[in-house]
Amino acid sequence: MRIDVLGAVRALRDDGSPVDLGGPRHREVLARLVAAEGRMVTTDTLVDDLWTDPPARAVGALRTFVGALRRALEPDRPPRTPPRVLVTEGPGYALRLPREDVDVHRFQDALARARRDPGAVGELAAALAAWRGPAYADVAGSAWARRERARLEEWRLEALELRARVLLDSGEGADLVAELGAHVAEHPWREPAWGLLARALHRAGRQADALATLRRARAMLADRLGLDPGAELRRLETEILSGAAPPGGVVWSGPGVALGPRTTVDLARTLALAGGDALVRSRRERLAAVRAAQRTGDLRLTARVIGAYDVPALWSRADDPEQSRAVVEAAERTLTGLGPDGPADLRARLLATIAVESRSADLSGAEPERALRAARQALALARDLADPALLVFALNGVFLQTFAHCGLAAERDAVGAEILDLATRHDLPNFAVLGRLVRLQSASALGDLDAAAEHAEAAERLAATTEAPLVPVLTGWLRARITAARSTEPGGPSAATAAQQYRTAEDALRTAGMPGLHRGLFPLALLGLRLLHDRPAPTDPRLDWGPYRPWAQPLVLLAQDRPAQARTALAAAPEPSLDHLQEAMWCLSARAAVRLGERAIAARAVAALRDARTEHAGAGSGLLTLGPVARYLVEAEALATAG
Template sequence: MQIDVLGAVRARRDDGGPVDLGGPRHREVLARLVAAEGRMVSTDTLVDDLWADPPARAVGALRTFVAALRRALEPDRAPRTPPRVLVTEGTGYALRLPREEVDVHRFEDALARARRHPEAVTGLGAALAAWRGPAYADLPDAAWAGRERTRLEELRLEAVELRARILLDSGEGADLVAGLGAHVAEHPWREPAWALLARALHRAGRRADALATLRRARAMLVDQLGLDPGAELSKLETDILTGSAAAASTSWTGPGIRLGPRTTVDLARTLALAGGDALIHSRRDRLAAIRAAERTGDLSLTARIIGAYDVPALWSRADDPEQSRAVVAAAERTLTALGPGAPADLRARLLATVAVESRSADLSGTEPDRAREAARQAEALARDLADPALLAFALNGVFLQSFTRPGLAATRDRTGREILDLATRHGLPHFAVLGRLIRLQSASALGDLDAATAHADAADHLAATTEAPLVPVLTAWFRARATAARGTEPGGPSAATAAARYRAAEDALRTAGMPGLHRGLFPLALLGLRLLHDRPAPTDPHLDWGPYRPWARPLVLLAQDRTEEARTALTVLPAPPHDHMQEALWCLAAHAAARLGDIETAARAVAALRPAAAEHAGAAGGMLTLGPVARYLSEATA
């Protein structure tokens, strides 16, 4: 069995004969499972991916598609014998095929091998030749397929350039001129591609054409794209002019990726805005680009690579703490090496990166004062430089470092207002989205649901025009939070309605590529909903409380009538981390202390919560609510 998705989706038998997969929905189910790379895809996710507005019998239809695909893929399977290719796993389905039997997996593996071992370039050429058109070409309207197409197309372009670089490094490549010329014409923003074309022309004995290509690259980058050419192009031009042998060799050395870091990090920045698997890949590629830049020893290049990933960040808990620590460490190393005399824009971007990546909840190894000071320094430098985009990035760091204590929603709203104003006046659409979401969160924290709803509507409108699919995921959570709050009003929605909206929002978030946000959020939302209606905590053992478990545990134990265990759990409760949920967690501690008569814990909670008396617990993230902080403050005070 061979399955191909690099082009239209198809399956072939070992003899090359086609497998009849059925209709478009059947092919889309198979393709979605291919994209999961052997991981289980839940039934709910498949339904959401197949239908923008799922019909009433969507799950039944999905099962019909799966049954038909199983018959097509394993026609000789005996009755009542479990399938071996398209298997049921947990709450969904998974595709079990060796990677070499799926063209996209063969391609990705060939690219990975060539990155590590240049001698594998022949296999990379064969994998590139297998492309029959855009990936998932017959699924043009599927949102998940669009994200995969974007990711795979960028990998294909990287593979084209990596293959050319390896061949040129090995002394070959004079025959690459035509292919690289077409590649550059189609993708003029890919700076390494211009260098590769110039090197191929030089290798073919066309020195004048090589120099003309570099001049054309400079004009294209500066005049049309507003980018300064990097060190690689400038050095190559000098080497060709002087007849240096270096003109025939790559500018990047050492193991790992051979694609220029500038292009890699630009790609990572673009993919980060797509969410889902693309977001996960973007974080990986960003770190690879930073490490490649550090290996060159070019401090200015390294600083620009680190600072180029100015992706707006909203949540105060890092999705990948280890990776964030690595980025912060690289930024700090580069700052130290550059010294105080470094260009102000480079210092500002590095400092802003430290502030943004030092998320207080997950980077306990980072000195909090250092991160806050980095945010202040980045802001001051950006204001002096009068660079709106840089100032918006620096203010993003200021925002993420503004969770030092409860009660700062109004302060964050001022930051969000300035980011939104900058973005609106200077055409920075993704930071406009960030500004709207910060203001949504602040209004939510202050209990102003009408203002928060207006910001949510505006953010959704911006997301539709900027292709930011993560935004509706976040605003769906806010709308569930608003439903929960309004359920406490006379004639308001029922608790069941609010719970259903939380569940729908949770299903969308599960595949959004933001584990730092996702883990534990849904159980905490359910707990808040129960507290709003004076009901005990949920006790379902399958709930994953994630990082919120220590603060929920005393209330869960109380709901199970395990009072002494609850008392013990409360006595060892740590102070909440300084993030979006700190007011909520202090309120849980206050509520449990009031129930158990723990005066010491109650006093700590009162001292922490007093500045937030006018805010709503848990609402600072705009995604859930436990109700007014004043309620819990009153309980603990009494």
């Protein structure tokens, strides 16, 4: 059995003959389950997705469609034998097929592998060839299908460009001119596509046509969008004008560094500021560049490459801990090699890099003093050198090391204020955005909602000029957090309004390229909203609590009236990570300890939270709130000190 949705929805038997799936509704049910990628879809969700205005007997009709699909997909299944392909699971249905038997899943997996390994580009080409038209082409009117179609089309375009880039990097690609010309004509707003076409023309020996292509891109961007071409197009034009050989792995070895390690890391830095899939790519390119520089044996070059990636970092959990660990190790080896008499600016950048990349719990948790010491040393060197760009980078490292214990919002605000002042005076717009966001978080932690909103608006104004697409994603969460807090006030917005704002913010964050921030955040926000209104924790089994499960689970179990299991879960919960949400995790433990009468755990929470009495739990993230820490602290203190 094979199911295809990259085009009209169809199912094919092993011999290639088509399966009669029935009418449009039958095919849409199957397509919707394909889109869920093996996850269960509830009956209610399927009904809402199939009908704008569901009829009275919609559930019965859905069951009829499912029954017919089961007969079509498993015609030889004996009576009363459970289905193996379209299965009932909990309150809904799920499709159980190996990923290689569904064309869209093969495509997604091939793209993911090619992102990691350029050697997988052949597999990606085969997956691209399987597209027969727009995804879910015959489910045109459904909102869910429109969303999926848009998402998959963006990935298809990325795959086309990734395949071309890998071929060009490897020294091939002269025969891509016609394909890329058609791609640019159809998608003229995709700036990377213009660069790829110019590279293909240059590879084919058509330098004049390559330059004309870049100038058309420049004119289109300026005339229609009022934008200048990005750094990659400018660099490519300069290389062609200078008569350089076509870029393509002629100097540096290793995947992802065909332009040389320093140029590659500069490009990675630019990509990181763009967010989304570009952010994911930037991490891969950066590490490849660092490793290429190390292979040269040139310590100073390696130090410059490592330190050049001075991308503002706001969140205290790394999205890719393994990469962060590799970068920290490379920075420490290079720092040791340079020695204490090495160039002060290079040492400062290496130390700042160690402080920034050690922000995730699994890196700094074992030796927090090492990262904090690196941050302080970087700051001292940067102040002596009087280099504003270096100083704001060092301050970024200091900021990410101000989570040693709860209650440090005021200290972080001071760091944010200095970053903002320096960045404003010395025209460092990306760090001005960082300063605003740090101050937004601090104001949120201290309950100053008006100040937090002002910083959000200022950050958005800066983002509009610096092309920082992640900013409105974060400020959207801040506004949902404000609505949640004000939903407890007389005449304030309803809790349902706050929940809807959180859902909207979650949709924006899902594609922002920040998995270290995204996972588990939405359930935690809903839990905080319920606690604000003295309601039990959400118990929906579909919620992915991510890294926050150990601290949320006791309250979820209590909401399910399972106190014994809640007590076990509470006892097993570790101490929270030293990050933006540590106050929130301690408050969850405090609340569960009070409900279960666990005096020792309540006392530990009191000791951890005492310095944060004037702050709001979870609000230091700028993304959500559980309410004032004092609310949890008072009841935990009462239990901890009870006779």
